[in-house]
Amino acid sequence: MTHVLRSMRLYLANRYFVLGVPFFIFAVVVVLSVAILAIIGTMQGFPLSEEVRESTRNNFGVLFSAPGFLVSVGVYAATRNFALALALGVTRRNFWAGTALGFVLTSAVTATTAVVGLGLEYLTNHWFIGVHVFDVHMFGNGDVTLLFVGLFVTAMACLAGGALFGTLFRAYGTVRTVMWGAAIGVAALALLALAATNEARVLAWQDAWGEWLSVSVVAAVAAAFLAGSYAAVRRATV
Template sequence: MNRIMKVTKLHLNKISTFALVPPQIVGFVLIVSIIIALVIQRASDGAIDAAYVDGARSNSAIVWSLPGFLIYYGVQAVATSYPFALALGTTRRNFILGTMLANALQALYIAVMLVVLLGIELATGHWFMNAYVLDVYAVGSGNAWTLFATAFVGVMLCLTIGGFFGAVWVRFGAKGPTVVAIVLGLGLALTLLAVAPRLGEIFASITYSGLAVAAAIIVVLGLAGTWLAMRRASVR
């Protein structure tokens, strides 16, 4: 357990990236969303009606704002820390478990941050400007527990995917992630082709709990793939 915690602390040494970049990204999304909301309000003579609220709550910018950074962070967390960790005597198993714990802390941090911002948004009448950023359909329509669960699982998913591709890069070199991405993309395309006649039915049956289960399964598969890739990965 002590060695696992040492790996976690190794990842937390990058505290500026860990703690400062996510709120900067969210802050930028908040500012842009407020500006867009003001533009829409001015264009409609400031009318705040049910149609406006419905459209504003369809804003999914917060959902798409962090995945790019998180996947990158997951890649570099494995690719850059792995050689140093093994040089200090950490086993591959402990490295993966320590990285998973660091990912969980990152997910918890971001989830709590978003819930706090949701509380501020609701308390201020949507930033005093009827700007909907976190009180949106995509993350629970103002339900703090749904937002927390969505954020935690989503962050874990992105970090795990990034870590998997980082492990593939360490194991197979620069071409490894490209080949894996092509294979996964092809597999996804063939799957969609096979279920195409029932896509409407499938999308209609999607629920938050179903998405959470699917994300959890992908996280487990991603960790398993990371382990398999790193079992014979050399220290570069």
């Protein structure tokens, strides 16, 4: 376990980068969302209409703002940190386990930050202006559990996806990584096609599970990415 924790500490070496940035990203989403509504308010007059305020429940900012950063964290971990870990006498298996634990921490901090944001959103009566950032439809309109778990698995999928492609690059080089990427893309399209041809069944699941269906799919993707990176890291080289 000690060896695994060392790799996790390597992942956490710059804590601001892997734990602090999600906070700033969400802060920027709040500021931008408030700014956009302030501009609308300037044009239409304050207070904002119920219709405008409710329309912000479709705000996707929280979901779409962090993935780019999180994917890059995963890629850096699987390439740069991997190289340094091997240089410092770490085995591939322990590196993977320690880094995966680090991903869990980043995801937990990201999800917790969103939950705290939701609390602040309620305390400030939706950021003083009526804008919805965390209290949105896709996360159950204030469902704390759905918000936490939804963002946790999304962050894990992004980190693990970045790590998967970083590890594939280390194991197989550029050309074969692109081929793997294409294969994964084709597999994803095949699954979508399968879902489309079974629309009635998917809609029945959607009715039964609600937003948790999407959460489960993202969780399965994250697990598949983690398993793929574990398989690839055994062949990865510097």
